[in-house]
């Protein structure tokens with residue numbers, strides 16, 4: 001599989017400029033499991049249990065790999081010091097120490113906490129990127145419950161975790 005970082009970066013810039021695309025992902029009609037490969041997550045729930053835990057909007061993002069509307073989560077421009085954990089299982093995933101300030105409407109980090117996240121090749125070909133053309137998007141999810149967090153993207157020349165605020169619980173540090 002050929003890797004084309006230049007084209008991917010270009011497409012990434014295009015997609016981040018096109019605010020209608022994430023809505024299309026949330027609204028896509030076909031539901032699919034969050035994961036297509038065989039891996040035993042530490043936290044597992046039935047679909048009914050997930051739906052009882054999450055709103056329909058949260059379910060579409062965490063469990064069906066949807067993408068929230070840009071600027072829809074209050075976390076996107078909340079730069080207080082604190083810790084970010086998974087809305088699906090409370091595992092601590094990210095720290096404000098690694099926030100990256102990008103005016104794009106999602107929550108960006110340079111790193112996750114070690115051992116906090118896993119990756120997958122997003123099979124949904126979001127943004128028109130196609131696996132067979134070497135431009136499939138690297139998806140990021142919680143290693144404890146498998147919930148979808150976002151993607152690894154090159155934004156303004158920097159490799160970042162582009163995370164849905166909807167997938168996170170923020171605990172500000174006090175004192």
Ligand SMILES: [Zn+2]
Pocket residue numbers: 086087088089090091142143144145146147
């Ligand atoms: Zn989780």
